[in-house]
Amino acid sequence: MPADLSSPSRNPLTPEPVTAKPGSQSALRARNRQRIIEALVASGPQTQAELSRQTGLSNATVSNIVKLMHQNRLVSTEPTTSSGRRALSVRLNDTGAVAAGIDIGRSHVRVVLASLSYRILQEKSLRLPLGHCASEGMDAATELLEELLERQGVDRSALLGAGVGIPGPIDRRTGTVVQGAILPEWVGINMRQDLAERLRVPVFIDNDANLGALAEVTWGPHGGTENLIFIKVATGIGAGLIINGSLYYGNVGITGEIGHATISDQGLICRCGNRGCLETIASTAIMTELLSRSSQEPVGTADILARAAARDPATLRVIDDAGMAVGRAAANLANTLNPELIVVGGSLADLGDTFLEPIRRGLLRHAVPMVDETSTVMMSSLGERAEALGAAALVLQEQGAPVR
Amino acid sequence: MPADLSSPSRNPLTPEPVTAKPGSQSALRARNRQRIIEALVASGPQTQAELSRQTGLSNATVSNIVKLMHQNRLVSTEPTTSSGRRALSVRLNDTGAVAAGIDIGRSHVRVVLASLSYRILQEKSLRLPLGHCASEGMDAATELLEELLERQGVDRSALLGAGVGIPGPIDRRTGTVVQGAILPEWVGINMRQDLAERLRVPVFIDNDANLGALAEVTWGPHGGTENLIFIKVATGIGAGLIINGSLYYGNVGITGEIGHATISDQGLICRCGNRGCLETIASTAIMTELLSRSSQEPVGTADILARAAARDPATLRVIDDAGMAVGRAAANLANTLNPELIVVGGSLADLGDTFLEPIRRGLLRHAVPMVDETSTVMMSSLGERAEALGAAALVLQEQGAPVR
Numbered sequence: 001m002p003a004d005l006s007s008p009s010r011n012p013l014t015p016e017p018v019t020a021k022p023g024s025q026s027a028l029r030a031r032n033r034q035r036i037i038e039a040l041v042a043s044g045p046q047t048q049a050e051l052s053r054q055t056g057l058s059n060a061t062v063s064n065i066v067k068l069m070h071q072n073r074l075v076s077t078e079p080t081t082s083s084g085r086r087a088l089s090v091r092l093n094d095t096g097a098v099a100a101g102i103d104i105g106r107s108h109v110r111v112v113l114a115s116l117s118y119r120i121l122q123e124k125s126l127r128l129p130l131g132h133c134a135s136e137g138m139d140a141a142t143e144l145l146e147e148l149l150e151r152q153g154v155d156r157s158a159l160l161g162a163g164v165g166i167p168g169p170i171d172r173r174t175g176t177v178v179q180g181a182i183l184p185e186w187v188g189i190n191m192r193q194d195l196a197e198r199l200r201v202p203v204f205i206d207n208d209a210n211l212g213a214l215a216e217v218t219w220g221p222h223g224g225t226e227n228l229i230f231i232k233v234a235t236g237i238g239a240g241l242i243i244n245g246s247l248y249y250g251n252v253g254i255t256g257e258i259g260h261a262t263i264s265d266q267g268l269i270c271r272c273g274n275r276g277c278l279e280t281i282a283s284t285a286i287m288t289e290l291l292s293r294s295s296q297e298p299v300g301t302a303d304i305l306a307r308a309a310a311r312d313p314a315t316l317r318v319i320d321d322a323g324m325a326v327g328r329a330a331a332n333l334a335n336t337l338n339p340e341l342i343v344v345g346g347s348l349a350d351l352g353d354t355f356l357e358p359i360r361r362g363l364l365r366h367a368v369p370m371v372d373e374t375s376t377v378m379m380s381s382l383g384e385r386a387e388a389l390g391a392a393a394l395v396l397q398e399q400g401a402p403v404r
Numbered sequence: 405m406p407a408d409l410s411s412p413s414r415n416p417l418t419p420e421p422v423t424a425k426p427g428s429q430s431a432l433r434a435r436n437r438q439r440i441i442e443a444l445v446a447s448g449p450q451t452q453a454e455l456s457r458q459t460g461l462s463n464a465t466v467s468n469i470v471k472l473m474h475q476n477r478l479v480s481t482e483p484t485t486s487s488g489r490r491a492l493s494v495r496l497n498d499t500g501a502v503a504a505g506i507d508i509g510r511s512h513v514r515v516v517l518a519s520l521s522y523r524i525l526q527e528k529s530l531r532l533p534l535g536h537c538a539s540e541g542m543d544a545a546t547e548l549l550e551e552l553l554e555r556q557g558v559d560r561s562a563l564l565g566a567g568v569g570i571p572g573p574i575d576r577r578t579g580t581v582v583q584g585a586i587l588p589e590w591v592g593i594n595m596r597q598d599l600a601e602r603l604r605v606p607v608f609i610d611n612d613a614n615l616g617a618l619a620e621v622t623w624g625p626h627g628g629t630e631n632l633i634f635i636k637v638a639t640g641i642g643a644g645l646i647i648n649g650s651l652y653y654g655n656v657g658i659t660g661e662i663g664h665a666t667i668s669d670q671g672l673i674c675r676c677g678n679r680g681c682l683e684t685i686a687s688t689a690i691m692t693e694l695l696s697r698s699s700q701e702p703v704g705t706a707d708i709l710a711r712a713a714a715r716d717p718a719t720l721r722v723i724d725d726a727g728m729a730v731g732r733a734a735a736n737l738a739n740t741l742n743p744e745l746i747v748v749g750g751s752l753a754d755l756g757d758t759f760l761e762p763i764r765r766g767l768l769r770h771a772v773p774m775v776d777e778t779s780t781v782m783m784s785s786l787g788e789r790a791e792a793l794g795a796a797a798l799v800l801q802e803q804g805a806p807v808r
Contacts, residue, residue: 032460056436056465058456169774178774227654239740243647250631250742251779257739257772262732272772328666332736335661336643338654368664368676370573370582374656 032057033065037092040075045091047082066090072399073097073158074116092116098154099399100145100162100199101392103208104137106130106182106235110385111144113152114392116160118218122148123388134177134186134194142198160399161202163391164195165211167236172253175205180257180272182236204394208232209256210247211390212345212380213240218393220343220382227339230380231258233326233346235285237278239333258329259283278329282322284347290318301347308354319351320358327362327377334367334375345380352379436461437469441496444479449495451486470494476803477501477562478520496520502558503803504549504566504603505796507612508541510534510586510639514789515548517556518796520564522622526552527792538581538590539598546602564803565606567795568599569615571640576657579609584661584676586640608798612636613660614651615794616749616784617644622797624747624786631743634784635662637730637750638705639689641682643737662733663687682733686726688751694722705751712758723755724762731766731781738771738779749784756783 035055040046043054052062066088069075073093080089093116101112110125124144128137141164149156168181175192196203206214213230216222228242239256241248248255259279260272267276268286280286284301291299291307294314299307307315330342342363348355356379364372380386439459444450447458456466470492473479477497484493502525507514514529528548532541545568553560572585579596600607610618617634620626632646643660645652652659663683664676671680672690684690688705695703695711698718703711711719734746746767752759760783768776784790 052462056462058460058462061460169772171774180772180774241740243652248647248741251744252742252774254772254774254778255740255742257775260739260770260772261736262770274770332665333740335664336645336659336737336740337652338656338659340655366664366666366678368573368584368658368661370575370584370656370658371661374658 029065032061033069036062036065036069037074040090040092045089047080047087047089049082049087051090072160074399097158097160098149098152099160099392099395100148100201101388101390101395102141102145102162102164103211103387103391104128104141104164104166105208105387106167107132108384109137109140109144110388111141111148112385112388112392113148113154114389114396116396118393118396120389120392121154122152123385124148125384125388131183131185134183134189134191138191138195138198141195145199156200159199159201161204161395162195162199163211163394164191164203164205165208165387165391166191166205167208167234167238169238169254169257170205170207172249178254180260182234202395202399204391204398206247206391206394207238207240207253207256208387209238210240211394212382212386213242213343213390214247214393214397215382215386215390216343216345216380217242217245218397219389220380220386222341222343225340227337228341228343229256229330229333229337229339230386231326231330231333231342231344231346233282233284233322233344233348235283237283237326237329237346241337242339243337258333261329261332263325263328278325282325282329287318287322291315304348305350308351316354319348319355322348323355323358324362324365327359327364328366329362330359330377331363331366331372334363334371338371339375342375342377343380344377345382345386347384349380349383355379433469436465437473440466440469440473441478444494444496449493451484451491451493453486453491455494476564478803501562501564502553502556503564503796503799504552504605505792505794505799506545506549506566506568507615507791507795508532508545508568508570509612509791510571511536512788513541513544513548514792515545515552516789516792516796517552517558518793518800520800522797522800524793524796525558526556527789528552529788529792535589536587538587538593538595542595542599542602545599549603560604563603563605565608565799566599566603567608567610567615567798568595569610569612569791569795570595571612571638571642573642573658573661574609574611576653582658584658584664586638606799606803608795608802610651610795610798611642611644611657611660612791613642614644614653615798616786616790617646617747617794618651618797618801619786619790619794620747620749620784621646621649622801623793624784624790626745626747629744631741632745632747633660633734633737633741633743634790635730635734635737635746635748635750637686637688637726637748637752639687641687641730641733641750645741646743647741662737665733665736667729667732682729686729686733691722691726695719708752709754712755720758723752723759726752727759727762728766728769731763731768732770733766734763734781735767735770735776738767738775742775743779746779746781747784748781749786749790751788753784753787759783 039054052059076091077088098113103110113122171178176190177186192205209232230240237259239258260277264276268280270277270280288299443458480495481492502517505516517526575582580594581590596609613636634644641663643662664681668680672684674681674684692703
């Protein structure tokens with residue numbers, strides 16, 4: 001499906017911010033709302049006066065925010081008395097509202113339903129034909145979501161929004177998939193708009209590596225980590241950055257593009273047009289291609305895992321070379337950002353130490369000593385669920401549920 | 405001067421946070437204080453009740469913060485009436501309190517005095533002997549500061565604090581200079597503590613590249629830039645990162661270490677112990693060494709500027725190679741962080757387009773196209789004042805003056 005370049009929404013240079021700038025009035029409102037939610041989570045139901053005392057916000061500010069949250073069914077209120085005066089008790093709703101997380105990949109779609117208190121209520125995935133076009137992926141996601149809502153017995157009106165992860169960079173000014181996506185058919189498509197029309201709820205779209213990072217600090221064992229880098233190694237390679245506790249997007253959202261760091265000056269030509277990029281050495285695309293050359297039949301990603309388990313020498317060598325290169329890229333990231341934690345996810349995470357050991361070697365070789373000592377690298381424990389979980393977390397975060 | 409390793413304050417693994425964690429009570433207080441200062445800057449003197457309305461903070465919160473600011477002489481208060489009731493008018497002080505910015509380099513020390521409203525009141529620099537020890541540098545800085553305070557006629561008690569920039573990484577847990585500093589004599593020295601004892605005011609110590617970045621968004625033409633990278637090219641190479649409007653420090657403060665990104669696998673051995681690092685190709689140390697080989701007498705950094713102006717072919721080639729390598733490192737940073745702006749500073753900034761052009765070429769060659777389109781690179785206009793100005797800005801920021 002060719003991109004319709006005449007549509008203004010597809011011009012990546014049209015400014016149309018999708019999130020509040022820090023320091024703006026709406027960012028201030030969002031921070032104040034977050035404080036109120038945190039107080040309700042920390043101390044349970046309480047009156048507006050108590051919320052005001054606990055947050056340091058004025059009564060008028062608390063009252064305005066509670067009113068809005070009540071309209072969005074995030075809280076319930078009931079009359080009560082406090083020190084003999086009439087008051088309104090505010091309680092965070094758990095049941096009822098749900099958030100959907102959708103992960104559309106090269107050959108699969110996965111949908112999860114999550115509650116406001118970060119419980120996974122429903123989850124299902126389907127295989128998609130390789131090379132499917134964007135509308136097929138969106139159709140499949142929409143059907144799966146309707147099925148899960150029905151199975152959970154949740155009314156459509158209770159759906160707060162849908163988060164969607166795709167394997168490719170997103171221009172946040174427009175919500176459009178840009179050049180460099182693993183599925184070239186998607187480039188120029190405004191998935192946010194298309195999906196919002198199909199689903200009739202707010203849609204939050206993001207890159208799969210970003211959502212992996214968000215999933216690690218939300219659902220994984222790394223809650224509270226201020227600075228975390230999630231490196232996704234799959235058909236492509238990218239990183240999601242949690243900086244000072246939040247996903248980092250930079251100027252227009254094209255961040256963590258480590259797949260296109262030059263590793264070998266005279267290496268293979270990359271799909272980005274450059275040469276010797278990390279992806280030409282360490283993506284599953286190149287690994288399966290290299291292994292297919294010395295094999296009777298084509299080798300897939302699952303075969304890499306099976307052959308590594310059987311200690312096949314060629315497979316182990318390809319994994320070792322890829323790991324060292326990923327470690328070198330991880331070292332560049334760590335030298336720049338000195339994160340507490342680097343988590344490696346994607347389809348090779350199940351290789352465990354076989355992949356982690358050369359990554360650690362590459363990190364040790366290329367990181368500044370103090371950075372190597374203070375930035376830990378490990379494998380993701382979320383497996384292939386990371387992106388859909390991160391997508392659901394994105395909705396809960398954007399719609400004001402408590403950050404975990 | 406050997407480091408005294410028995411001193412616990414010199415153990416880089418002793419946790420001792422020097423700044424408030426985001427989300428903590430003290431970070432919350434700092435944000436609230438910042439809101440009040442911004443309101444006073446934006447709307448001038450006003451009552452506490454007006455401040456409460458403008459900031460959304462409760463009366464009690466405003467009153468507590470104003471009391472503290474009054475104790476620190478950041479504001480004056482005077483009784484007034486508002487709607488017929490007695491009230492307290494709050495005014496931001498400008499005159500009186502000053503902040504010092506100190507830049508200690510390999511062969512110089514520079515001190516500036518700045519007012520709360522970001523005016524530079526005094527400024528002076530001195531040359532230091534190459535290879536001076538840390539205590540000589542600190543002695544010279546202390547004397548220079550006393551001289552400037554006297555010249556300005558400011559009482560010592562009006563000194564809010566001193567910011568200090570040094571060319572090397574700082575472990576923020578301890579305030580100690582760590583391995584990798586341009587002056588090896590300084591490694592292990594707790595400059596924050598030593599200087600605080602000499603100057604008897606709060607001391608804020610930071611890496612020179614970080615302060616360059618802070619100077620660009622504070623004193624330079626780039627105020628309001630949310631994401632800016634300052635690359636300092638000098639005897640060493642490092643980057644300072646402004647992320648979401650603030651200096652970014654990561655886990656322990658060792659960030660922006662791009663001087664040690666591997667550029668050439670089989671390159672020269674670097675002082676960090678690694679091989680083919682950016683510094684072995686693009687620092688002024690290697691450039692002067694390369695040019696000295698084909699020269700009758702040793703070539704210094706000033707000679708590079710003079711010979712480039714005279715279009716000496718060897719000099720232009722060395723600058724071109726260095727620029728391409730810096731551009732490649734800038735591309736890796738930009739691919740990761742997609743900043744609005746990359747500013748190149750340090751002793752070669754005066755080369756202008758001669759250095760900028762190969763940097764742009766390196767960036768174009770190695771950056772993902774959309775990143776190259778949305779991240780601009782330019783030369784710093786602050787020259788050798790950048791670090792001292794950044795150091796003064798650090799004090800004003802930490803002591804609660806309005807962010808510019």
